Amino acid sequence: MIYKLIFKLGQHLRNPSMEECSLFLKKSESWSLEALEDYQLKKLKEILRFAYAYSPFYRNYFEVQNFSISQIKKIDDIRKVPIVTKRLLLDNTLEIQATYKFKKLFKASTSGSTGEGLEFSRNEEADSFNRAAIFRGYSWYRVYPWDRNAYLWGFNFSLLEKGKTKCLDFLQNRFRIFSYEEKSFAHFVQKLRSAKYFHGYSSMLFQTAKLINERGLVLPKSLKMIKGTSEKIFDSYQEEVKKAFGLKIISEYGATESGIIAFECPEGNMHLNMEGVIVEEVDNEIIVTNLQMKSFPVIRYALGDYIQLAPRDEVCSCGRKHRILKEVIGRIGQNVYGIEGVYPSLYFYYIFKNIAKNSDLLLNYQVVQVRKGELEFRIEQSINEEEIRILRKEIEKYFEKNIRYKVLVGVNLIATKHKFKSFLSNMDS
Structure with a gap:
C-alpha cells in the first residue's frame, strides 16, 4: 500500500528511532505493574542524572532545594524531588534546555491555556517514543497511522496555508473539513465513508455528528476509532456520536511539554503511558515527569490539571497492568x-x-x-x-x-x- 510506504519512508527519515520504540512498547505492554515501576525507577534516576549534568536550571534548582539524586531508592522517593511549576518552566526555558549535543532536535511549541507561549527543542528519541506510544494506542483498535483518516483541527487558513495543509494531509492519507457549508460538508461526509479513524477536537467531532444526524446522512459503520483530544469530552457528546458513527469518542490525554500521558483502551479505561511518564496525584493535581525527553527535561512538573487516579490495585479487564487515570477533571488556576x-x-x-x-x-x-x-x-x-x-x-x-x-x-x-x-x-x- 502506497501510504504505508510513504509513512515508513517518512518515519525512517524523520524518526529513525521509532521502530525500536514501537517494538519495545508492544513488549512492555504485557509487563506486570511491578516490572513497569522498576523500569520507571531506572529511567527516573537516568533523567535526574542527565538533568543535573546538562541542564543549568536543574543543577541549580536541585542544589538550592537541597535535593540529591542519591535520595532516590524506590519509585515513591520521587516525592523528594522538588516540583517545577508552570511559572518556573516558562521563566527558565533557556536554562532548562540541555547543553548536550544531540544528533537531531525538533522545535516544539504551544500557546498554552493561559496564552503564554512555550518553545523548546525535543530530541529525536523522545519525539519518536512519544509517537510510538500514541500509535500503540491506535493498535488497540486495529488502526494503523497510515490508514485513511479524517482530522478536525480548525479550518480558518489563508489560501497559502490551506494549500500547504492539503499537501501534508495527502502525504498522511488524511483529509479535513474546511467549512460546514452544506455542499462542502456533504463532500466531507462522502469521504468519511472510506476512513478508518476520525480524530481532533472533541467539540468538532460532536458538531460533525450532530449535523450528520440532523441532515439524515447515513454512514456505513466502517470507522474503527474516533479519538478526541485537547478538549473536555462531555458525556452528552457520546449519544450523538454513537448515533452517527456507531462508536463513542475515546480519549487521548497529554500536553506538548509532557508528551502523551494516557490513552483510552477499548474497555473504556485510560491507561497511563507508564514507560513514558510518571504521573502523581498531589492534592488532586497532576504532577508529571517525562522519562524520555532529555533535551528539555520535564521533572515533577505541575501541568495545571485536576485529575483522579484509580487505586493502584484497580485492574482493567483488557488485561493491561498500566495504572488507570479515572478522570481529567479540569484546569487549575481559573x-x-x-x-x-x-x-x-x-x-x-x-x-x-x-x-x-x-x-x-x-x-x-x-x-x-x-x-x-x-x-x-x-x-x-x-x-x-x-x-x-x-x-x-x-x-x-x-x-x-x-x-x-x-x-x-x-x-x-x-x-x-x-x-x-x-x-x-x-x-x-
Whole structure:
C-alpha cells in the first residue's frame, strides 16, 4: 500500500528511532505493574542524572532545594524531588534546555491555556517514543497511522496555508473539513465513508455528528476509532456520536511539554503511558515527569490539571497492568469572581456532574464571566423549566447569593481559536 510506504519512508527519515520504540512498547505492554515501576525507577534516576549534568536550571534548582539524586531508592522517593511549576518552566526555558549535543532536535511549541507561549527543542528519541506510544494506542483498535483518516483541527487558513495543509494531509492519507457549508460538508461526509479513524477536537467531532444526524446522512459503520483530544469530552457528546458513527469518542490525554500521558483502551479505561511518564496525584493535581525527553527535561512538573487516579490495585479487564487515570477533571488556576470573594472554576465541574448523576441530565455547557459577580451559563440543549430549576438549584448551592447569573438555553457554545473551553473569563487578564 502506497501510504504505508510513504509513512515508513517518512518515519525512517524523520524518526529513525521509532521502530525500536514501537517494538519495545508492544513488549512492555504485557509487563506486570511491578516490572513497569522498576523500569520507571531506572529511567527516573537516568533523567535526574542527565538533568543535573546538562541542564543549568536543574543543577541549580536541585542544589538550592537541597535535593540529591542519591535520595532516590524506590519509585515513591520521587516525592523528594522538588516540583517545577508552570511559572518556573516558562521563566527558565533557556536554562532548562540541555547543553548536550544531540544528533537531531525538533522545535516544539504551544500557546498554552493561559496564552503564554512555550518553545523548546525535543530530541529525536523522545519525539519518536512519544509517537510510538500514541500509535500503540491506535493498535488497540486495529488502526494503523497510515490508514485513511479524517482530522478536525480548525479550518480558518489563508489560501497559502490551506494549500500547504492539503499537501501534508495527502502525504498522511488524511483529509479535513474546511467549512460546514452544506455542499462542502456533504463532500466531507462522502469521504468519511472510506476512513478508518476520525480524530481532533472533541467539540468538532460532536458538531460533525450532530449535523450528520440532523441532515439524515447515513454512514456505513466502517470507522474503527474516533479519538478526541485537547478538549473536555462531555458525556452528552457520546449519544450523538454513537448515533452517527456507531462508536463513542475515546480519549487521548497529554500536553506538548509532557508528551502523551494516557490513552483510552477499548474497555473504556485510560491507561497511563507508564514507560513514558510518571504521573502523581498531589492534592488532586497532576504532577508529571517525562522519562524520555532529555533535551528539555520535564521533572515533577505541575501541568495545571485536576485529575483522579484509580487505586493502584484497580485492574482493567483488557488485561493491561498500566495504572488507570479515572478522570481529567479540569484546569487549575481559573478564578470565578463573586460579588464578594473568589471561587475556583472547578465548581462548574461539580455542578454539572451532580445534575448528571442525580437527575440524569447531561448537558453541554459553557460558563462565561465578563464582569465581577456576574455569570452566564450557556446550555447548548433546549431544556424545560423543570430542568432549568434543577440547574439553578445546583448553581445556588455552590455560589449562594454571591453571584448574579442567567441561564441561556438552546445557544451555540463559543470556540476561541477553533478550540472549545468550558469556562471563559477575562477577569484575570
